[in-house]
Amino acid sequence: MSGVFDAVIIGAGPAGMAAGAVMAERGARVLVLDEQAAPGGQIYRGIEAMPAARVAAMGADYAAGAALVARFRASGAEYRPGAMVWQVVPGEEGHEVWFSIAGKSRCVVGKSVLVAAGAMERPVPVPGWTLPGVMGAGAVQVLLKAGIGAERLVIAGAGPLVLLLAAQCLALGVRPLAVLDTTPAGNFAAALPLLPGAVRGRGLGYLWKGLLLQARLRFGGVRVVRVTDVVLEGAEAVRAVSFRAGGQVQRIEADIVALHEGVIPAQQMTRALGCAHKWDEGQRCFRPVLDGFGNTSVHGVLVAGDGGGIGGARAAAQAGVVAGAEMLRRAGRVDGVGRDAVAGPALRDLAAEVAVRPFLDRLFRPAGLPGDEVVVCRCEEVTAGDIRAAAAQGAQGPNQAKAFLRTGMGACQGRICGPMVSEIMAGARGVSMDEIGYYRIRAPLKPITVGELAAAGDDGDD
Amino acid sequence: MFRRFDAASVAFTFEGMPVMAAAGETVAAALLAAGVRSVRTTAVSGSARAPWCMMGVCFDCLVEIDGVANRQGCMVVVSPGMVVRRQVGAKDLG
Amino acid sequence: MRGFDLIVIGGGLVGGAVAFGAARLGARVALLDEGDVAFRAARGNFGLVWIQSKGAGMPPYAHWSRQSAALWAGLSDALSEVTGVAPALRQNGGFAFCLSDDEFARQAERVQRMHNESGGIGTRMLDRAELRAMLPQVGDEVVGAAFCPIDGHANPLLLLRGLQAGLLAKGGEYLPGRHVDAIDYDGGFTVQCGAERFTCAKVVIAAGLGSRDLAPMVGLEMPVTPLKGQILVTERVRPFLDYATHVVRQTDEGSVMMGDSQEDVGFDIRTTTPVLKDIAARNIKVFPLLREANVVRTWGALRVMTPDGCPIYEESVSHPGAFSATCHSGVTLAGAHAMALAPAILGAGLPPAMKAFEAARFKSGKINVPSF
Ligand SMILES: Cc1cc2nc3c(=O)[nH]c(=O)nc-3n(C[C@H](O)[C@H](O)[C@H](O)COP(=O)(O)OP(=O)(O)OC[C@H]3O[C@@H](n4cnc5c(N)ncnc54)[C@H](O)[C@@H]3O)c2cc1C
Ligand SMILES: Cc1cc2nc3c(=O)[nH]c(=O)nc-3n(C[C@H](O)[C@H](O)[C@H](O)COP(=O)(O)OP(=O)(O)OC[C@H]3O[C@@H](n4cnc5c(N)ncnc54)[C@H](O)[C@@H]3O)c2cc1C
Ligand code: FES
Numbered sequence A: 001m002s003g004v005f006d007a008v009i010i011g012a013g014p015a016g017m018a019a020g021a022v023m024a025e026r027g028a029r030v031l032v033l034d035e036q037a038a039p040g041g042q043i044y045r046g047i048e049a050m051p052a053a054r055v056a057a058m059g060a061d062y063a064a065g066a067a068l069v070a071r072f073r074a075s076g077a078e079y080r081p082g083a084m085v086w087q088v089v090p091g092e093e094g095h096e097v098w099f100s101i102a103g104k105s106r107c108v109v110g111k112s113v114l115v116a117a118g119a120m121e122r123p124v125p126v127p128g129w130t131l132p133g134v135m136g137a138g139a140v141q142v143l144l145k146a147g148i149g150a151e152r153l154v155i156a157g158a159g160p161l162v163l164l165l166a167a168q169c170l171a172l173g174v175r176p177l178a179v180l181d182t183t184p185a186g187n188f189a190a191a192l193p194l195l196p197g198a199v200r201g202r203g204l205g206y207l208w209k210g211l212l213l214q215a216r217l218r219f220g221g222v223r224v225v226r227v228t229d230v231v232l233e234g235a236e237a238v239r240a241v242s243f244r245a246g247g248q249v250q251r252i253e254a255d256i257v258a259l260h261e262g263v264i265p266a267q268q269m270t271r272a273l274g275c276a277h278k279w280d281e282g283q284r285c286f287r288p289v290l291d292g293f294g295n296t297s298v299h300g301v302l303v304a305g306d307g308g309g310i311g312g313a314r315a316a317a318q319a320g321v322v323a324g325a326e327m328l329r330r331a332g333r334v335d336g337v338g339r340d341a342v343a344g345p346a347l348r349d350l351a352a353e354v355a356v357r358p359f360l361d362r363l364f365r366p367a368g369l370p371g372d373e374v375v376v377c378r379c380e381e382v383t384a385g386d387i388r389a390a391a392a393q394g395a396q397g398p399n400q401a402k403a404f405l406r407t408g409m410g411a412c413q414g415r416i417c418g419p420m421v422s423e424i425m426a427g428a429r430g431v432s433m434d435e436i437g438y439y440r441i442r443a444p445l446k447p448i449t450v451g452e453l454a455a456a457g458d459d460g461d462d
Numbered sequence B: 001m002f003r004r005f006d007a008a009s010v011a012f013t014f015e016g017m018p019v020m021a022a023a024g025e026t027v028a029a030a031l032l033a034a035g036v037r038s039v040r041t042t043a044v045s046g047s048a049r050a051p052w053c054m055m056g057v058c059f060d061c062l063v064e065i066d067g068v069a070n071r072q073g074c075m076v077v078v079s080p081g082m083v084v085r086r087q088v089g090a091k092d093l094g
Numbered sequence C: 001m002r003g004f005d006l007i008v009i010g011g012g013l014v015g016g017a018v019a020f021g022a023a024r025l026g027a028r029v030a031l032l033d034e035g036d037v038a039f040r041a042a043r044g045n046f047g048l049v050w051i052q053s054k055g056a057g058m059p060p061y062a063h064w065s066r067q068s069a070a071l072w073a074g075l076s077d078a079l080s081e082v083t084g085v086a087p088a089l090r091q092n093g094g095f096a097f098c099l100s101d102d103e104f105a106r107q108a109e110r111v112q113r114m115h116n117e118s119g120g121i122g123t124r125m126l127d128r129a130e131l132r133a134m135l136p137q138v139g140d141e142v143v144g145a146a147f148c149p150i151d152g153h154a155n156p157l158l159l160l161r162g163l164q165a166g167l168l169a170k171g172g173e174y175l176p177g178r179h180v181d182a183i184d185y186d187g188g189f190t191v192q193c194g195a196e197r198f199t200c201a202k203v204v205i206a207a208g209l210g211s212r213d214l215a216p217m218v219g220l221e222m223p224v225t226p227l228k229g230q231i232l233v234t235e236r237v238r239p240f241l242d243y244a245t246h247v248v249r250q251t252d253e254g255s256v257m258m259g260d261s262q263e264d265v266g267f268d269i270r271t272t273t274p275v276l277k278d279i280a281a282r283n284i285k286v287f288p289l290l291r292e293a294n295v296v297r298t299w300g301a302l303r304v305m306t307p308d309g310c311p312i313y314e315e316s317v318s319h320p321g322a323f324s325a326t327c328h329s330g331v332t333l334a335g336a337h338a339m340a341l342a343p344a345i346l347g348a349g350l351p352p353a354m355k356a357f358e359a360a361r362f363k364s365g366k367i368n369v370p371s372f
Helices: A014-024 A052-058 A065-074 A137-145 A160-171 A187-198 A203-219 A268-272 A313-330 A336-354 A357-363 A384-392 A398-405 A418-429 A450-454 B027-033 C013-024 C059-083 C101-118 C128-134 C156-169 C208-218 C273-286 C288-292 C334-346 C352-357
Strands: A004-010 A030-033 A078-080 A083-089 A095-101 A104-115 A119-121 A134-136 A148-150 A153-157 A178-181 A224-226 A228-234 A238-245 A248-253 A256-260 A263-265 A277-280 A285-288 A301-303 A375-377 B002-004 B010-014 B017-021 B062-065 B068-072 B083-088 C002-009 C029-032 C094-098 C124-127 C144-148 C173-175 C182-185 C189-193 C196-205 C225-234 C248-250 C256-258 C294-305 C312-315 C322-326
Touching: A004 A014, A004 A095, A004 A313, A014 A030, A014 A065, A014 A104, A014 A313, A052 A137, A052 A160, A083 A104, A083 A268, A104 A313, A104 A450, A119 A137, A134 A137, A137 A148, A137 A153, A137 A160, A137 A256, A137 B027, A148 B027, A153 A160, A153 A238, A160 A178, A160 A203, A160 A256, A178 A238, A187 A203, A187 A357, A203 A224, A203 A357, A224 A238, A238 A256, A263 A285, A285 A418, A301 A313, A313 A336, A375 A418, A384 A398, A384 A418, A398 A418, A398 C156, A450 C225, A450 C273, A450 C288, A450 C294, B002 B027, B010 B027, B017 B027, B027 B062, C002 C013, C002 C189, C002 C334, C013 C029, C013 C059, C013 C156, C013 C322, C013 C334, C029 C156, C029 C196, C059 C101, C059 C156, C059 C334, C059 C352, C094 C101, C101 C124, C101 C144, C124 C128, C128 C144, C156 C173, C156 C334, C182 C208, C196 C208, C196 C334, C208 C294, C208 C322, C225 C273, C256 C273, C273 C288, C312 C352, C322 C334
Parallel strands: A004 A030, A004 A104, A030 A078, A104 A301, A134 A256, A153 A178, A153 A256, A178 A224, B010 B083, C002 C029, C002 C196, C029 C173, C196 C322
Antiparallel strands: A083 A095, A095 A104, A119 A263, A148 B002, A228 A238, A238 A248, A277 A285, B010 B017, B062 B068, B062 B083, C094 C144, C124 C144, C182 C189, C189 C196, C225 C256, C225 C294, C248 C256, C312 C322
């Protein structure tokens, strides 16, 4: 693993695999690092090991991942699973990437670094969301992909994943008790003007797929209810979910409740690198500022895939190809013309792929902010009210709130509470999200032991 | 709770009790499949927690694995004979 | 235009302590500060109330630090009483470890020298056995330590929060998001922040690294420069270390802070792997059990250094009523700043004993080596 790589790619999801493959196929030296045990990222998780029948139940979009993983494996890109990247240091000559495998840390250098670290589920701070048995819908899907189905499950949320997960559960013989649709009432009307744009490219196909999923659920006998005011009940673990529907408070007893309000870019790494970010009002999240080839504001650091803004698996793969082409150019393997030849088709597909997004984003835009009593920082158990009180005492933004309350200082290093704390502070102070900003993120991106840090890089290379 | 679709063949223990996992499965997934509700208590208030994200983001799946405290159960694949314990509050450095 | 008895510029630990101390006495006080992200030692520091090495070669600084140690408990009580936010003060002594016999000898000599210069505060050298009797977890490579019974530590973030809350509770105003651009003088002071103007009878410049540019506006000099320190902090672990030490301390909530690096690199607060690695390795030598603790965060922050490392306090001759206040130990000196400096500023001015802290000393050409 020694020497300077043309590119070090962080993440072996669709974006990272596509970028790695397109580069390695053209003779570039590429290293792909991923924390997971196998390639696939969030979407194609476990795909190589999954029995065919289950692949079919997960749907055609999932099955499509097998070809990409196979191509990546065959491309000649060096791939390290179980490799957690904890620090990236940009430099003039190349960028240092520090990562940990099995408790040992080492460093590699890349002429370019591609952050293909993907997305995370948007946190869903509702009363009781810290109770055992309450999970992200994505988490329930991860378990499903691992061959574990949730019984006595209620899915509450908004967005494409809600319907998809319900349909996947159904196909695998674990019928959810109910789907509680939390899409805010006014959203459809607000999204309607965006519909004409959404039917371009592959948009119509996606909208059609959504309708199909709804029909399948109805046919499968899954109750779908429009609700507001979701509250989880229980003492040691969740026992029931209550909500308001049709003007009444109702209640369903459940063992597992899956919450979902969409996915957002995982900002930790691009923030730590000091990349410029901008608030995306449509997707209600921060995203790194990128040029058309995935370049961030930090020289030689690129982003592809959902880490740069949510576009889904196919868009991630296309963006990976585009970034791969740019990194080939940066490494001197192709010139500008050569880059455009590689990137051109992917850029066109990418545009067709994301045409539907503005409509979906507006349609599923979550409403409001948590009430004062709701825990926002799960690690340090800080409530929305605590954060508002800090703002009232003069805290100007998330970093001061953090210093006052320890919010964001726990084990998850602010990943979960960060997006909410910024929004709550912005709301309390009446300023824009771009003005309020975000936590200052520092290494290590994930915890490593003092012992490992003390010996970091001592082994030389293997 | 949770139901397994396939047979589980890897044996490990949680709090001294035998648990089975499928090959390649993470500790957090295996514990949930085995009916474990809460895997840890917090260091702040002692409240019970269980995996929330299953993808390495939230750190609510922390457990002690083979004597090492505060490990992310959702990121560690079960190996035969692994000794897993509930993470009770803060890590004890001994 | 709003008027105050006292405006303090800079909402770090120095400014916060002076402002709270003055508001406590009934003055109408405003504390002007910058926004969410600024160069702020107050949010990046280590939290030691560290006396044993302060003021080598400058006895007035040694005495001032000792006075602060004595006043700290009163500050802590006042904050708890007024705000309910206790700054987690522990003053049960502090250890400076020696990793070689050489270091032990040098440390012992320094303790003796300070004793001779400024009088005794009970600092004593502990050999291996004595040290292990007090701190059983100490590693084999530690040959001994200097132990000072009046050293301690506090939670600097709670201290900062408490000082600001205390100021508000006492009727003062915390005005963040105000970068002071200019100060005018016509017998009283007019402080400008963008389009806003505030007037006051007295003004204190306690703006950390920002003081350098502000001081000349009122005929003062504060030639401070940045000195970077990197710190790493672990997850919460069960209590194992109750004392302050110069390289590592366990906070009230259980996390462990490490770091004593000093780098003269300008306004650069990035962390660097070689320095962090070094801090980690050194601390494992001191407490081998730390090997297993997870590092959750690291940061770099800038110390506010004067040329000799000692504080500056002075009232302007040309602009009476304008004061400078800066130091590189804002936690340690918080007791003195709130309970002694603030009353002096509000009252008859700085006592003659504080002449030693005037900036004119840098002109005399005789500058002491910084003492940390
Ligand atoms: C829970 C969830 C469910 C989703 N379901 C769907 C779906 O059904 N259909 C759909 O189209 N989209 C879905 N998405 C959107 C999904 O983000 C994209 O489809 C796709 O996975 C994006 O690909 P990517 O390559 O950008 O990132 P990802 O696929 O997320 O891959 C990122 C990879 O980076 C690795 N990584 C991150 N940080 C580090 C680090 N510090 N060190 C080492 N490795 C690291 C991760 O382990 C991961 O494998 C879902 C997203 C989430 C979060
Ligand atoms: C790594 C490190 C470790 C440390 N460890 C310790 C320790 O263990 N014990 C100890 O006693 N001390 C320690 N210190 C020092 C301590 O943090 C400082 O002495 C303390 O924070 C006081 O600094 P200050 O208030 O002067 O400056 P700061 O805390 O830097 O505050 C200055 C404030 O002034 C504001 N400001 C600047 N310019 C303007 C302007 N023009 N208008 C308005 N506002 C302005 C800034 O926004 C800032 O809030 C440490 C410092 C560092 C960096
Ligand atoms: S369940 Fe969230 S990190 Fe493991």
